[in-house]
Amino acid sequence: MLKDVSFGQYYPVDSFVHRMDPRLKLVFLIAYIVAIFLAKNFYGLGACLLVLVLAVAFSRVPVRKVLRSMKGILFLVVFTAVINLFFYRGEEILFSWKFITISKEGIIFSIFLVLRLFLLVMCSSLLTYTTTPVALTDGLESLLTPLKWIKFPVHELALIMSIALRFIPILMDETERIMNAQKARGANFESGGLIKRAKAIIPVLIPLLLSAFRRAEELGDAMDARCYMGSKNRTKYKKLKFGWRDLIGFLLVAALITGVVLLRVYLGATI
Amino acid sequence: MKAIEFRAVDFSYDNGGFAIKKLNFSVEEGEFVAVLGHNGSGKSTLARLCNGLLEADGGEIEIFSMPVSEKKNLYEIRKNVGIVFQNPDNQTVASIVEDDIAFGAENIGLSREEIGERISFALKAVGMEEFRHSTCTRLSGGQKQRIAIAGVLAIRPKIMILDESTAMLDPRGRKEVMDVVTRLNKEEGITVLLITHFMEEALRADRAVVMNRGEIVMQGTPQSIFARHEELETYNLSLPRIGYICNRLRDGGIPVHDTLDEEQLAEEIAQCVLRQSI
Ligand SMILES: Nc1ncnc2c1ncn2[C@@H]1O[C@H](COP(=O)(O)OP(=O)(O)OP(=O)(O)O)[C@@H](O)[C@H]1O
Protein backbone atom coordinates (compact mmCIF):
# COMPACT_ATOMS: atom_id res chain seq x y z
CA MET A 1 0.00 0.00 0.00
CA LEU A 2 2.65 2.50 1.04
CA LYS A 3 4.84 1.58 -1.89
CA ASP A 4 2.37 3.38 -4.13
CA VAL A 5 3.13 6.73 -2.66
CA SER A 6 5.73 7.91 -5.08
CA PHE A 7 5.42 11.60 -4.38
CA GLY A 8 8.69 13.31 -3.76
CA GLN A 9 10.81 10.71 -5.47
CA TYR A 10 13.26 11.89 -8.02
CA TYR A 11 13.49 9.96 -11.27
CA PRO A 12 17.12 10.12 -12.35
CA VAL A 13 17.39 10.58 -16.11
CA ASP A 14 18.76 13.42 -18.16
CA SER A 15 16.12 15.33 -20.07
CA PHE A 16 14.97 18.71 -21.26
CA VAL A 17 12.75 19.17 -18.20
CA HIS A 18 15.39 17.84 -15.80
CA ARG A 19 17.78 20.49 -17.04
CA MET A 20 15.47 23.41 -16.56
CA ASP A 21 16.18 25.83 -13.74
CA PRO A 22 14.41 24.70 -10.55
CA ARG A 23 13.40 28.27 -9.73
CA LEU A 24 11.58 28.58 -13.00
CA LYS A 25 10.09 25.15 -12.67
CA LEU A 26 8.59 26.24 -9.38
CA VAL A 27 7.25 29.44 -10.94
CA PHE A 28 5.90 27.46 -13.90
CA LEU A 29 4.15 25.09 -11.57
CA ILE A 30 2.39 27.97 -9.86
CA ALA A 31 1.52 29.56 -13.20
CA TYR A 32 0.23 26.23 -14.45
CA ILE A 33 -2.00 25.81 -11.42
CA VAL A 34 -3.33 29.32 -12.00
CA ALA A 35 -4.05 28.34 -15.60
CA ILE A 36 -5.94 25.26 -14.44
CA PHE A 37 -8.20 27.43 -12.33
CA LEU A 38 -8.57 30.10 -14.98
CA ALA A 39 -9.90 27.50 -17.39
CA LYS A 40 -13.67 27.53 -17.23
CA ASN A 41 -14.45 25.35 -20.21
CA PHE A 42 -13.22 22.05 -21.61
CA TYR A 43 -11.17 23.73 -24.31
CA GLY A 44 -9.17 25.52 -21.65
CA LEU A 45 -8.58 22.30 -19.73
CA GLY A 46 -7.70 20.63 -23.03
CA ALA A 47 -4.99 23.22 -23.54
CA CYS A 48 -3.68 22.53 -20.03
CA LEU A 49 -3.67 18.81 -20.73
CA LEU A 50 -1.77 19.39 -23.95
CA VAL A 51 0.95 21.29 -22.11
CA LEU A 52 1.16 18.55 -19.50
CA VAL A 53 1.50 15.89 -22.19
CA LEU A 54 4.29 17.91 -23.80
CA ALA A 55 6.05 18.32 -20.48
CA VAL A 56 5.81 14.61 -19.67
CA ALA A 57 7.02 13.70 -23.15
CA PHE A 58 10.08 15.93 -22.80
CA SER A 59 10.83 14.74 -19.28
CA ARG A 60 11.53 11.13 -20.27
CA VAL A 61 9.73 9.98 -17.12
CA PRO A 62 7.61 6.92 -17.99
CA VAL A 63 3.92 7.83 -18.30
CA ARG A 64 3.07 4.89 -16.07
CA LYS A 65 5.15 6.39 -13.32
CA VAL A 66 3.55 9.81 -13.61
CA LEU A 67 0.10 8.25 -13.57
CA ARG A 68 0.98 6.28 -10.49
CA SER A 69 1.22 9.47 -8.46
CA MET A 70 -2.58 9.62 -8.77
CA LYS A 71 -2.99 6.40 -6.84
CA GLY A 72 -2.38 7.97 -3.48
CA ILE A 73 -5.20 10.47 -3.86
CA LEU A 74 -7.54 8.41 -6.02
CA PHE A 75 -9.91 7.84 -3.14
CA LEU A 76 -10.08 11.54 -2.36
CA VAL A 77 -10.79 12.40 -5.99
CA VAL A 78 -13.54 9.80 -6.39
CA PHE A 79 -15.07 10.76 -3.08
CA THR A 80 -15.31 14.49 -3.83
CA ALA A 81 -16.53 13.77 -7.34
CA VAL A 82 -19.33 11.54 -6.08
CA ILE A 83 -20.37 14.01 -3.39
CA ASN A 84 -20.51 16.78 -5.96
CA LEU A 85 -22.36 14.61 -8.40
CA PHE A 86 -25.11 13.85 -5.91
CA PHE A 87 -25.49 17.14 -4.17
CA TYR A 88 -24.67 19.79 -6.74
CA ARG A 89 -27.75 22.03 -7.11
CA GLY A 90 -28.28 22.35 -10.83
CA GLU A 91 -31.18 23.46 -12.98
CA GLU A 92 -31.53 20.61 -15.42
CA ILE A 93 -32.37 17.62 -13.26
CA LEU A 94 -31.80 14.22 -14.83
CA PHE A 95 -32.47 11.98 -11.90
CA SER A 96 -33.86 12.41 -8.45
CA TRP A 97 -34.33 10.02 -5.55
CA LYS A 98 -34.93 11.08 -1.96
CA PHE A 99 -32.25 13.64 -1.13
CA ILE A 100 -30.06 12.69 -4.07
CA THR A 101 -30.39 14.69 -7.25
CA ILE A 102 -28.21 14.36 -10.30
CA SER A 103 -28.23 17.35 -12.59
CA LYS A 104 -26.49 18.04 -15.86
CA GLU A 105 -24.50 20.83 -14.24
CA GLY A 106 -23.56 18.43 -11.46
CA ILE A 107 -22.13 15.95 -13.92
CA ILE A 108 -20.17 18.63 -15.72
CA PHE A 109 -18.90 20.07 -12.47
CA SER A 110 -17.74 16.67 -11.23
CA ILE A 111 -15.90 15.94 -14.45
CA PHE A 112 -14.27 19.34 -14.21
CA LEU A 113 -13.22 18.69 -10.66
CA VAL A 114 -11.68 15.34 -11.47
CA LEU A 115 -9.81 16.76 -14.44
CA ARG A 116 -8.48 19.66 -12.43
CA LEU A 117 -7.27 17.48 -9.58
CA PHE A 118 -5.74 15.13 -12.11
CA LEU A 119 -3.80 17.92 -13.81
CA LEU A 120 -2.80 19.42 -10.49
CA VAL A 121 -1.34 16.22 -9.08
CA MET A 122 0.33 15.26 -12.35
CA CYS A 123 2.17 18.52 -12.78
CA SER A 124 3.27 18.68 -9.16
CA SER A 125 4.59 15.16 -9.23
CA LEU A 126 6.30 15.83 -12.54
CA LEU A 127 8.20 18.59 -10.77
CA THR A 128 9.46 16.23 -8.08
CA TYR A 129 10.28 13.53 -10.61
CA THR A 130 12.44 15.88 -12.62
CA THR A 131 14.02 17.95 -9.87
CA THR A 132 16.27 16.62 -7.12
CA PRO A 133 15.18 17.68 -3.64
CA VAL A 134 18.33 19.71 -3.28
CA ALA A 135 17.68 21.58 -6.52
CA LEU A 136 14.08 22.09 -5.51
CA THR A 137 14.98 23.54 -2.15
CA ASP A 138 17.82 25.58 -3.64
CA GLY A 139 15.25 26.99 -6.03
CA LEU A 140 12.84 27.71 -3.22
CA GLU A 141 15.57 29.29 -1.15
CA SER A 142 16.54 31.50 -4.03
CA LEU A 143 12.96 32.52 -4.76
CA LEU A 144 12.38 33.37 -1.11
CA THR A 145 15.60 35.36 -0.76
CA PRO A 146 13.74 38.69 -0.39
CA LEU A 147 12.28 37.33 2.84
CA LYS A 148 15.77 37.23 4.32
CA TRP A 149 15.52 40.99 4.69
CA ILE A 150 12.84 40.60 7.28
CA LYS A 151 15.03 38.01 9.02
CA PHE A 152 12.94 35.09 7.88
CA PRO A 153 15.09 31.89 8.13
CA VAL A 154 14.93 31.03 4.45
CA HIS A 155 18.02 28.81 4.41
CA GLU A 156 16.84 26.79 7.38
CA LEU A 157 13.38 26.39 5.92
CA ALA A 158 14.83 25.12 2.66
CA LEU A 159 17.12 22.69 4.47
CA ILE A 160 14.25 21.39 6.56
CA MET A 161 12.27 20.81 3.40
CA SER A 162 15.01 18.89 1.66
CA ILE A 163 15.61 16.72 4.70
CA ALA A 164 11.90 16.04 4.97
CA LEU A 165 11.81 14.98 1.32
CA ARG A 166 14.82 12.78 1.87
CA PHE A 167 13.23 11.00 4.82
CA ILE A 168 9.83 10.34 3.23
CA PRO A 169 10.82 6.99 1.68
CA ILE A 170 12.72 5.93 4.79
CA LEU A 171 9.83 6.66 7.11
CA MET A 172 7.44 4.95 4.68
CA ASP A 173 9.51 1.80 4.83
CA GLU A 174 9.62 2.05 8.56
CA THR A 175 5.85 2.47 8.86
CA GLU A 176 5.38 -0.62 6.77
CA ARG A 177 7.80 -2.57 8.90
CA ILE A 178 6.10 -1.57 12.14
CA MET A 179 2.67 -2.33 10.67
CA ASN A 180 3.84 -5.77 9.65
CA ALA A 181 5.25 -6.36 13.10
CA GLN A 182 1.93 -5.34 14.65
CA LYS A 183 0.03 -7.49 12.19
CA ALA A 184 2.15 -10.46 13.18
CA ARG A 185 0.95 -9.83 16.72
CA GLY A 186 -2.65 -9.85 15.60
CA ALA A 187 -3.32 -6.17 14.93
CA ASN A 188 -5.91 -5.51 12.25
CA PHE A 189 -5.78 -2.35 10.15
CA GLU A 190 -8.26 -3.28 7.46
CA SER A 191 -11.53 -4.02 9.21
CA GLY A 192 -13.70 -2.52 11.91
CA GLY A 193 -15.21 0.91 12.29
CA LEU A 194 -13.41 4.17 11.99
CA ILE A 195 -12.67 4.39 15.70
CA LYS A 196 -11.41 0.84 15.87
CA ARG A 197 -9.11 1.46 12.95
CA ALA A 198 -7.86 4.70 14.41
CA LYS A 199 -7.07 2.84 17.60
CA ALA A 200 -5.13 0.23 15.68
CA ILE A 201 -2.95 2.99 14.23
CA ILE A 202 -1.76 4.26 17.62
CA PRO A 203 0.66 1.36 18.26
CA VAL A 204 2.16 2.15 14.86
CA LEU A 205 2.37 5.88 15.36
CA ILE A 206 4.17 5.86 18.69
CA PRO A 207 7.15 3.71 17.69
CA LEU A 208 7.29 5.65 14.44
CA LEU A 209 7.52 8.96 16.26
CA LEU A 210 10.12 7.65 18.68
CA SER A 211 12.21 6.40 15.84
CA ALA A 212 11.83 9.67 13.96
CA PHE A 213 13.11 11.58 16.97
CA ARG A 214 16.04 9.24 17.34
CA ARG A 215 16.86 9.63 13.67
CA ALA A 216 16.61 13.39 13.95
CA GLU A 217 19.05 13.41 16.84
CA GLU A 218 21.54 11.22 15.01
CA LEU A 219 21.22 13.27 11.86
CA GLY A 220 21.84 16.43 13.86
CA ASP A 221 25.06 14.96 15.23
CA ALA A 222 26.14 13.79 11.80
CA MET A 223 25.52 17.27 10.39
CA ASP A 224 27.48 18.91 13.18
CA ALA A 225 30.29 16.45 12.65
CA ARG A 226 30.36 17.47 9.00
CA CYS A 227 30.98 21.09 9.95
CA TYR A 228 27.45 22.38 9.54
CA MET A 229 27.27 25.86 11.06
CA GLY A 230 24.19 27.33 9.43
CA SER A 231 24.19 29.39 6.26
CA LYS A 232 27.16 31.51 7.29
CA ASN A 233 30.19 30.98 5.00
CA ARG A 234 28.37 28.19 3.28
CA THR A 235 28.80 27.74 -0.47
CA LYS A 236 26.62 25.90 -2.95
CA TYR A 237 27.82 23.19 -5.26
CA LYS A 238 24.98 23.49 -7.73
CA LYS A 239 24.68 26.89 -9.27
CA LEU A 240 21.30 27.90 -10.61
CA LYS A 241 21.43 29.27 -14.13
CA PHE A 242 18.75 30.22 -16.62
CA GLY A 243 19.13 28.72 -20.07
CA TRP A 244 17.36 28.44 -23.39
CA ARG A 245 15.21 25.63 -22.06
CA ASP A 246 13.80 27.96 -19.49
CA LEU A 247 12.97 30.48 -22.19
CA ILE A 248 11.04 27.84 -24.12
CA GLY A 249 9.28 26.82 -20.93
CA PHE A 250 8.42 30.42 -20.25
CA LEU A 251 6.99 30.95 -23.72
CA LEU A 252 4.93 27.78 -23.41
CA VAL A 253 3.49 28.70 -20.03
CA ALA A 254 2.80 32.27 -21.13
CA ALA A 255 1.05 30.96 -24.25
CA LEU A 256 -0.98 28.59 -22.08
CA ILE A 257 -2.25 31.32 -19.79
CA THR A 258 -3.09 33.62 -22.70
CA GLY A 259 -4.76 30.75 -24.52
CA VAL A 260 -6.85 29.75 -21.53
CA VAL A 261 -8.01 33.32 -20.98
CA LEU A 262 -8.86 33.82 -24.66
CA LEU A 263 -10.73 30.52 -24.81
CA ARG A 264 -12.71 31.59 -21.80
CA VAL A 265 -13.54 35.00 -23.23
CA TYR A 266 -14.51 33.80 -26.71
CA LEU A 267 -16.11 30.44 -26.02
CA GLY A 268 -17.75 31.25 -22.72
CA ALA A 269 -17.57 29.51 -19.38
CA THR A 270 -19.10 26.07 -18.97
CA ILE A 271 -19.05 26.29 -15.21
CA MET B 1 52.91 14.14 16.19
CA LYS B 2 49.93 13.14 18.29
CA ALA B 3 46.69 13.21 16.34
CA ILE B 4 44.46 12.66 19.35
CA GLU B 5 45.42 13.13 22.95
CA PHE B 6 43.26 12.64 26.05
CA ARG B 7 44.70 13.65 29.40
CA ALA B 8 42.79 12.57 32.51
CA VAL B 9 39.45 13.12 30.80
CA ASP B 10 36.23 12.77 32.76
CA PHE B 11 32.78 12.79 31.33
CA SER B 12 29.36 11.94 32.65
CA TYR B 13 25.91 12.32 31.13
CA ASP B 14 23.34 14.40 32.96
CA ASN B 15 21.71 11.35 34.49
CA GLY B 16 24.78 10.60 36.64
CA GLY B 17 27.44 7.86 36.48
CA PHE B 18 30.79 8.30 34.76
CA ALA B 19 30.77 7.41 31.09
CA ILE B 20 34.48 8.22 30.81
CA LYS B 21 36.74 8.09 33.82
CA LYS B 22 40.21 9.69 34.14
CA LEU B 23 41.00 8.58 30.63
CA ASN B 24 44.51 8.88 29.26
CA PHE B 25 44.76 7.92 25.65
CA SER B 26 46.56 9.02 22.55
CA VAL B 27 46.75 8.20 18.90
CA GLU B 28 49.74 8.98 16.70
CA GLU B 29 49.29 10.58 13.31
CA GLY B 30 48.83 7.87 10.66
CA GLU B 31 48.09 5.18 13.23
CA PHE B 32 45.19 2.72 12.92
CA VAL B 33 43.69 2.07 16.34
CA ALA B 34 40.79 -0.24 17.12
CA VAL B 35 38.64 0.37 20.18
CA LEU B 36 36.85 -2.67 21.63
CA GLY B 37 34.46 -2.88 24.50
CA HIS B 38 31.04 -4.25 25.35
CA ASN B 39 27.81 -2.20 25.23
CA GLY B 40 27.90 0.89 27.35
CA SER B 41 31.65 0.84 27.93
CA GLY B 42 31.97 4.43 26.68
CA LYS B 43 33.23 3.97 23.13
CA SER B 44 30.73 6.29 21.47
CA THR B 45 31.26 8.84 24.19
CA LEU B 46 34.98 8.74 23.43
CA ALA B 47 34.28 9.37 19.74
CA ARG B 48 31.94 12.27 20.43
CA LEU B 49 34.41 13.91 22.77
CA CYS B 50 37.02 13.97 20.01
CA ASN B 51 35.22 16.53 17.87
CA GLY B 52 33.36 18.48 20.50
CA LEU B 53 29.93 16.94 20.02
CA LEU B 54 30.27 16.34 23.76
CA GLU B 55 32.25 18.51 26.10
CA ALA B 56 34.52 16.93 28.73
CA ASP B 57 33.81 17.66 32.39
CA GLY B 58 37.45 17.48 33.34
CA GLY B 59 40.87 16.90 31.84
CA GLU B 60 42.11 17.92 28.43
CA ILE B 61 41.52 16.73 24.90
CA GLU B 62 43.74 17.88 22.08
CA ILE B 63 43.50 17.25 18.38
CA PHE B 64 46.83 17.98 16.70
CA SER B 65 47.68 20.02 19.79
CA MET B 66 44.52 22.12 19.50
CA PRO B 67 42.45 21.98 22.70
CA VAL B 68 38.88 20.90 21.89
CA SER B 69 37.55 22.87 24.85
CA GLU B 70 38.26 26.18 23.13
CA LYS B 71 35.26 27.20 21.07
CA LYS B 72 37.33 28.98 18.46
CA ASN B 73 39.04 25.68 17.56
CA LEU B 74 35.83 23.78 17.07
CA TYR B 75 35.45 24.46 13.37
CA GLU B 76 39.09 23.62 12.61
CA ILE B 77 38.80 20.46 14.71
CA ARG B 78 35.68 19.27 12.94
CA LYS B 79 37.42 19.78 9.63
CA ASN B 80 40.17 17.50 10.89
CA VAL B 81 38.07 14.84 12.59
CA GLY B 82 35.49 13.05 10.48
CA ILE B 83 33.07 10.69 12.17
CA VAL B 84 31.14 7.95 10.42
CA PHE B 85 28.23 6.74 12.52
CA GLN B 86 26.44 3.45 12.78
CA ASN B 87 23.27 3.95 10.76
CA PRO B 88 23.94 5.07 7.20
CA ASP B 89 20.34 6.26 6.72
CA ASN B 90 20.64 8.73 9.56
CA GLN B 91 23.74 10.49 8.33
CA THR B 92 22.89 11.25 4.74
CA VAL B 93 21.40 14.67 4.35
CA ALA B 94 20.46 14.68 0.68
CA SER B 95 18.66 12.19 -1.53
CA ILE B 96 21.22 12.11 -4.31
CA VAL B 97 24.71 10.73 -3.71
CA GLU B 98 26.51 13.71 -5.20
CA ASP B 99 24.45 16.24 -3.24
CA ASP B 100 25.06 14.42 -0.02
CA ILE B 101 28.81 14.26 -0.47
CA ALA B 102 28.77 17.94 -1.34
CA PHE B 103 27.12 18.83 1.99
CA GLY B 104 30.28 18.86 4.12
CA ALA B 105 32.35 20.53 1.43
CA GLU B 106 29.70 23.25 1.10
CA ASN B 107 29.74 23.77 4.84
CA ILE B 108 33.43 24.61 4.85
CA GLY B 109 32.87 27.17 2.14
CA LEU B 110 34.77 25.70 -0.79
CA SER B 111 34.35 26.96 -4.33
CA ARG B 112 32.16 25.10 -6.78
CA GLU B 113 35.06 23.65 -8.78
CA GLU B 114 36.80 22.53 -5.62
CA ILE B 115 33.63 20.82 -4.36
CA GLY B 116 33.25 19.02 -7.68
CA GLU B 117 36.82 17.77 -7.44
CA ARG B 118 36.37 16.66 -3.87
CA ILE B 119 33.26 14.69 -4.79
CA SER B 120 35.20 12.90 -7.50
CA PHE B 121 38.08 12.25 -5.16
CA ALA B 122 35.85 10.94 -2.38
CA LEU B 123 33.82 8.70 -4.68
CA LYS B 124 37.00 7.29 -6.17
CA ALA B 125 38.44 6.63 -2.72
CA VAL B 126 35.44 4.51 -1.78
CA GLY B 127 35.22 2.93 -5.24
CA MET B 128 31.77 4.23 -6.13
CA GLU B 129 32.36 6.62 -9.02
CA GLU B 130 29.53 5.21 -11.10
CA PHE B 131 26.96 6.02 -8.40
CA ARG B 132 27.48 9.78 -8.44
CA HIS B 133 23.94 10.54 -9.59
CA SER B 134 22.14 7.64 -7.91
CA THR B 135 19.46 7.90 -5.26
CA CYS B 136 20.79 7.03 -1.79
CA THR B 137 17.80 4.92 -0.76
CA ARG B 138 18.37 2.52 -3.66
CA LEU B 139 21.88 1.54 -2.55
CA SER B 140 22.82 -1.50 -0.48
CA GLY B 141 23.84 -1.08 3.16
CA GLY B 142 27.53 -1.38 2.41
CA GLN B 143 27.25 1.10 -0.45
CA LYS B 144 25.34 3.59 1.70
CA GLN B 145 27.99 3.41 4.36
CA ARG B 146 30.71 3.94 1.76
CA ILE B 147 28.82 7.04 0.65
CA ALA B 148 28.74 8.20 4.26
CA ILE B 149 32.52 7.72 4.34
CA ALA B 150 32.82 9.67 1.10
CA GLY B 151 30.73 12.46 2.61
CA VAL B 152 33.23 12.71 5.44
CA LEU B 153 36.23 12.37 3.12
CA ALA B 154 35.09 15.32 1.03
CA ILE B 155 36.05 17.53 3.96
CA ARG B 156 39.50 15.91 3.79
CA PRO B 157 39.88 15.14 7.48
CA LYS B 158 43.22 13.94 8.79
CA ILE B 159 41.49 11.71 11.33
CA MET B 160 38.59 9.42 10.67
CA ILE B 161 36.56 7.86 13.46
CA LEU B 162 34.20 5.00 12.66
CA ASP B 163 31.69 4.37 15.42
CA GLU B 164 30.44 0.85 14.79
CA SER B 165 30.00 1.79 11.18
CA THR B 166 29.83 -1.83 10.11
CA ALA B 167 27.42 -3.01 12.77
CA MET B 168 24.35 -2.86 10.55
CA LEU B 169 25.97 -4.44 7.51
CA ASP B 170 26.10 -7.99 6.23
CA PRO B 171 29.51 -9.70 5.99
CA ARG B 172 30.00 -8.53 2.44
CA GLY B 173 29.14 -4.91 3.22
CA ARG B 174 31.41 -5.11 6.22
CA LYS B 175 34.32 -6.26 4.13
CA GLU B 176 33.70 -3.50 1.55
CA VAL B 177 33.81 -0.84 4.23
CA MET B 178 36.81 -2.32 6.02
CA ASP B 179 38.78 -2.55 2.80
CA VAL B 180 38.08 1.11 2.09
CA VAL B 181 39.12 2.12 5.60
CA THR B 182 42.31 0.08 5.49
CA ARG B 183 43.24 1.61 2.16
CA LEU B 184 42.57 5.13 3.37
CA ASN B 185 44.89 4.49 6.28
CA LYS B 186 47.67 2.89 4.26
CA GLU B 187 47.52 5.02 1.11
CA GLU B 188 46.12 8.38 2.16
CA GLY B 189 47.78 8.30 5.56
CA ILE B 190 44.54 9.06 7.37
CA THR B 191 44.61 8.35 11.09
CA VAL B 192 41.86 5.84 11.86
CA LEU B 193 40.05 5.22 15.11
CA LEU B 194 37.87 2.18 14.56
CA ILE B 195 35.22 1.44 17.14
CA THR B 196 33.88 -2.04 16.65
CA HIS B 197 32.25 -5.09 18.06
CA PHE B 198 33.84 -7.38 15.54
CA MET B 199 37.17 -8.77 16.67
CA GLU B 200 38.21 -9.71 13.18
CA GLU B 201 38.06 -6.06 12.17
CA ALA B 202 40.37 -5.12 15.02
CA LEU B 203 43.02 -7.41 13.54
CA ARG B 204 43.60 -4.89 10.78
CA ALA B 205 44.66 -2.25 13.29
CA ASP B 206 48.17 -1.35 14.43
CA ARG B 207 46.97 -1.21 18.00
CA ALA B 208 43.88 -2.32 19.86
CA VAL B 209 42.43 -0.73 22.98
CA VAL B 210 39.87 -2.39 25.22
CA MET B 211 37.47 -0.22 27.17
CA ASN B 212 35.42 -1.18 30.19
CA ARG B 213 33.19 1.16 32.18
CA GLY B 214 34.78 4.29 30.79
CA GLU B 215 38.34 3.18 31.29
CA ILE B 216 41.00 1.68 29.10
CA VAL B 217 41.78 -1.72 30.56
CA MET B 218 43.93 -3.39 27.91
CA GLN B 219 46.17 -2.07 25.21
CA GLY B 220 48.57 -3.56 22.67
CA THR B 221 48.80 -5.13 19.25
CA PRO B 222 45.60 -6.94 18.32
CA GLN B 223 47.50 -10.24 18.46
CA SER B 224 48.76 -9.65 21.96
CA ILE B 225 45.26 -8.68 23.09
CA PHE B 226 43.68 -11.76 21.60
CA ALA B 227 46.28 -13.94 23.23
CA ARG B 228 44.99 -12.75 26.62
CA HIS B 229 41.55 -14.18 26.05
CA GLU B 230 40.81 -15.07 29.68
CA GLU B 231 41.27 -11.44 30.59
CA LEU B 232 39.10 -10.37 27.65
CA GLU B 233 36.31 -12.52 28.99
CA THR B 234 36.29 -10.68 32.28
CA TYR B 235 35.32 -7.59 30.24
CA ASN B 236 32.48 -9.46 28.56
CA LEU B 237 34.37 -9.79 25.31
CA SER B 238 35.00 -13.15 23.80
CA LEU B 239 37.02 -14.18 20.81
CA PRO B 240 35.18 -15.86 17.97
CA ARG B 241 35.70 -19.60 18.13
CA ILE B 242 38.42 -19.47 15.53
CA GLY B 243 40.51 -17.27 17.83
CA TYR B 244 40.48 -20.00 20.46
CA ILE B 245 41.47 -22.56 17.87
CA CYS B 246 44.49 -20.45 16.94
CA ASN B 247 45.51 -20.11 20.56
CA ARG B 248 45.18 -23.83 21.18
CA LEU B 249 47.13 -24.70 18.07
CA ARG B 250 49.97 -22.48 19.15
CA ASP B 251 49.92 -23.88 22.66
CA GLY B 252 50.12 -27.30 21.07
CA GLY B 253 53.22 -26.31 19.13
CA ILE B 254 51.79 -25.51 15.71
CA PRO B 255 53.07 -22.00 14.93
CA VAL B 256 50.07 -20.41 13.22
CA HIS B 257 49.56 -16.66 13.05
CA ASP B 258 46.69 -15.04 14.84
CA THR B 259 43.87 -14.78 12.41
CA LEU B 260 40.11 -14.75 12.52
CA ASP B 261 39.89 -15.69 8.88
CA GLU B 262 39.03 -19.35 8.50
CA GLU B 263 40.53 -19.76 5.07
CA GLN B 264 43.82 -18.25 6.11
CA LEU B 265 44.01 -20.52 9.14
CA ALA B 266 43.24 -23.59 7.06
CA GLU B 267 45.99 -22.55 4.68
CA GLU B 268 48.51 -22.12 7.50
CA ILE B 269 47.67 -25.47 9.05
CA ALA B 270 48.07 -27.10 5.68
CA GLN B 271 51.48 -25.45 5.24
CA CYS B 272 52.57 -26.66 8.66
CA VAL B 273 51.47 -30.19 8.07
CA LEU B 274 53.20 -30.23 4.69
CA ARG B 275 56.42 -28.89 6.19
CA GLN B 276 56.40 -31.46 8.95
CA SER B 277 55.77 -34.38 6.67
CA ILE B 278 58.71 -33.43 4.43
N1 LIG C 1 22.60 10.31 25.57
C1 LIG C 1 22.87 9.69 26.74
N2 LIG C 1 22.31 10.10 27.88
C2 LIG C 1 22.58 9.50 29.04
N3 LIG C 1 23.42 8.46 29.18
C3 LIG C 1 24.02 7.98 28.08
C4 LIG C 1 23.79 8.59 26.80
N4 LIG C 1 24.52 7.92 25.89
C5 LIG C 1 25.18 6.96 26.56
N5 LIG C 1 24.91 6.99 27.88
C6 LIG C 1 25.48 6.12 28.92
O1 LIG C 1 26.88 6.32 28.96
C7 LIG C 1 27.58 5.10 29.03
C8 LIG C 1 28.54 4.95 27.85
O2 LIG C 1 27.78 4.92 26.65
P1 LIG C 1 28.39 4.82 25.21
O3 LIG C 1 27.31 5.11 24.25
O4 LIG C 1 29.60 5.65 25.12
O5 LIG C 1 28.78 3.29 25.14
P2 LIG C 1 29.26 2.42 23.90
O6 LIG C 1 30.50 1.77 24.32
O7 LIG C 1 29.28 3.25 22.68
O8 LIG C 1 28.12 1.35 23.81
P3 LIG C 1 27.52 0.62 22.52
O9 LIG C 1 28.39 -0.52 22.24
O10 LIG C 1 26.16 0.19 23.00
O11 LIG C 1 27.44 1.62 21.43
C9 LIG C 1 26.53 4.02 29.07
O12 LIG C 1 26.37 3.63 30.42
C10 LIG C 1 25.28 4.67 28.59
O13 LIG C 1 24.15 4.16 29.24
Ligand SMILES: [Mg+2]
Ligand atom coordinates in the same frame (compact mmCIF):
# COMPACT_ATOMS: atom_id res chain seq x y z
MG1 LIG D 1 28.18 3.24 20.79
